[in-house]
Amino acid sequence: MHFHQLIKTLKERREALQVTQYDLAELAGVGLRTLKQVESGKGNPTVITLQKIADVLGMELCLKVKATKSDI
Amino acid sequence: MHFHQLIKTLKERREALQVTQYDLAELAGVGLRTLKQVESGKGNPTVITLQKIADVLGMELCLKVKATKSDI
DNA sequence: ACACAAGGTGCTTTTTAATGCACTTTATAC
DNA sequence: GTATAAAGTGCATTAAAAAGCACCTTGTGT
Incomplete structure (x- = not known):
């Protein structure tokens, strides 16, 4: 998951939960x-910082082995 | 995944790949x-920084919805 | 005991994240 | 159009990450 995608995920999650930036x-x-x-x-x-934000949104950071081309 | 666990995962992965800190x-x-x-x-x-390290180890950061007690 | 390799730590400087404040932008509702 | 709410941005300050250097520790092998 690229950085930009992580951020997008958080933002979408916040919007889905209808929480304002201020409240979050x-x-x-x-x-x-x-x-x-x-x-x-x-x-x-x-x-x-990322974990604090994710936590409130009911999400968590994780690490996983990257998918390789052979996995697709 | 708590911060400490993320770090532990990276370290274990590096050791499994038998890469030194210097090389990584x-x-x-x-x-x-x-x-x-x-x-x-x-x-x-x-x-x-975390992503640079994870990337070399063939891993990636991701965000997922936290497991709740009812999931267990 | 010694040498070497790998990991950990104290000190320092430079860079940059975190923060607050004030302002702008944008969209929505009256 | 204008008020309001939410999001985005420039500027400045403070706190802390990133980095290099030197040194200590630990384990392994000779």
Whole structure:
């Protein structure tokens, strides 16, 4: 999952849950400016920042072995 | 997947592939000091740093909906 | 005991993420 | 058109990640 896709997933999830950036930032304990920056694709957040956000959205970061061409 | 578990997974994967920290850092294009810090659990890497490392190890970051108690 | 390789750590500098504030943009509703 | 809400952006400050360097620790082999 590329960086841009991760961000898109978070943003779509927030919108699906109908939470505003303001509320999500409050709930996640990150600055509103930071969340805005992340969602607009301008940033390179730390893992902890990303996890705080994902957590509130009921999601989590994971690592998996990449699919190879032979898997397709 | 908690932060500590993410790191552990990366470290185990590196060891399974029998790659040294030095080589991994070179291949991933991150500083050796940074990789050491991450693997020893002292850091809070940026997503891009984590992805560079995971990529070389044939892994990728992903986001998934958290399991709930009712799933267990 | 010694040499070597790999991993971990303290110190430092440079870069950049995190943050707040104020402003703009955009869409929606009156 | 204008108020309101939500999202995006420029600027400045603070905190912390990224990085290199030198050194310590640990394990392995001779």
